[in-house]
Amino acid sequence: MTEAVSRRTPGTPCWVSLIVHGLSATQDFYGALFGWEFKPGPEQLGPYVRGRLQGEEIAGIGQLPPDRHLPIAWTTYLATDDADATAETIRSCGGTVAVGPLDAGPAGRLAIASDPNGAVFGIWQAARHAGTHLWGAPGTPVWNELITRETSSVAKFYQAVFGYEAQAVVSADFDYQTLHLDGRPVAALHGVGHALPRDRGPHWMTYFEVEDTDVAAARVVELGGHILQPPREGTSGRLATVSDPEGAAFTIVRSGER
Known part of the structure; x- marks a missing residue:
């Protein structure tokens, strides 16, 4: 689209x-x-x-x-x-x-x-460049998520700066808030506590759509990158967290709705 x-x-x-x-x-x-x-x-x-x-x-x-x-x-x-x-x-x-x-x-x-x-x-x-023009197709960014220790305090920051409405997932063991604008989800905050990578600290994660998560993860390795979290089923589809040869981390996902 x-x-x-x-x-x-x-x-x-x-x-x-x-x-x-x-x-x-x-x-x-x-x-x-x-x-x-x-x-x-x-x-x-x-x-x-x-x-x-x-x-x-x-x-x-x-x-x-x-x-x-x-x-x-x-x-x-x-x-x-x-x-x-x-x-x-x-x-x-x-x-x-x-x-x-x-x-x-x-x-x-x-x-x-x-x-x-x-x-x-x-x-x-x-001005002339509005940003990414193609969404949802394989090879395009489809989601952005802040990986942080806990979401409650930092949610207030993003709400104050950008006016998001935040909707929390009600769960005793899952710290997750979706950020909404104009009634639609645009990004999320994910608190992972002590599971936050020490070498990266809090960071924004970009999700890129792929045709096949397992094939794409194997291709990352063939091209000199690394698998940080192997392919797994998530709420948004089958996903894996990988890094490129210089260490930039990103997530690949085959969204469930495709």
Whole structure:
């Protein structure tokens, strides 16, 4: 399903990007795994490409300067109508703005921030580039979820910044809240307690649709990546958590509704 370029409700996940050391090798990995083709730009972001499927933009991959040693991780971008105002709100609510707000040429304006627990996310004020244009097809992002220790305190932060309505799963042993905008679920918060990976801390997780989770997981390994959590059945379908050769973690899922 192709979505027309239009305003995204603030708080809606609208784009994902990855900054790596080896841009060419990373393109090879995701091109082979998801069938992405790549288009360079915007130039303001340095060496940067946009992965495309069926002529539609899916995700961005950029290159770290050689002297920078940052964690390699997919970043979820949340839509905003005013990146500067949202950056101020993030700060006033206990978050941190690490980069920007800055212009990405005519594409839009962005900032990179973190919530009070340290999970990194982006905000995107669209101009020419509204974000991901293709949803649901294999190779596209289909869900974004914050993996954190516990959800109650950090939920207040995201609700204050973006106006989400949160719906908690009522369970004694499952800490999970779905974030809703305009009456529909757009993302989730998942508290995992002591199961949170020590090497990553709280982080946003991108889910990519695949035709077959087991086949895709095996392909990840063939291409030099790793399986972090093997294929299993979940509420959203059959999923596995994997990482690319540089260690960026993501989840692959064959959604149950397909």
